Amino acid sequence: MKNRTANLVVTGLIIFAGIGIFGSLLANPAGFLQRIAVIILIGGIVYFFFRHFYLSTPEKQEQRAFIKAAKRSKKRFKHKDGKQTNRRSNVGSLSSLKKQNRRKKKSPVHLTVIEGKKGKKKNRASF
Structure with a gap:
């Protein structure tokens, strides 16, 4: 029941808004277009600032x-x-390829093994 009432209220507001926009367009078309342009400009500026500053996490x-x-x-x-x-x-034979591969130095590995407590059982009661 509440959902039906909310739908009727929203539909009524949309209809009244449409009537108001149409009446404003007929009464003063230049003013109407100017207001729409200002609304779009302000909305674009707010969107830019929101996107640039707020979402910059x-x-x-x-x-x-x-x-x-x-x-x-x-x-x-x-x-x-x-x-x-x-x-x-450019290389003509396999032997020269093997020589080139031997000359290449491997880059040092920057990994460290961290010893853990693998053998120790966890105390489930402390959780």
């Missing part, structure tokens, strides 16, 4: 950093692939 900044890193990574892999194809086309 650290998560969004991290997302931008991730996208930037992904682009760099793609660029680097593309660049490496281009070099490999040029080398292969």
Whole structure:
């Protein structure tokens, strides 16, 4: 029952708003268009500020950093692939390829193993 009443009230407000807009358009078309332009301009400014300042959260900044890193990574892999194809086309034998692969130095791994308490049982009562 409440839902039906709310629908009737909203429908009535929309009808009255439509009648008011139509009457304003017939009475003063230039003023009507000017008011619509001002409303759109203010709405655009509010939308810009809301989007630029309010939604600028650290998560969004991290997302931008991730996208930037992904682009760099793609660029680097593309660049490496281009070099490999040029080398292969210039190199005539497999032995020279093996020599080039031996000369390459591996980059140091920056990973650390953290020892945990794997053997110790958890005390479920403390949760």
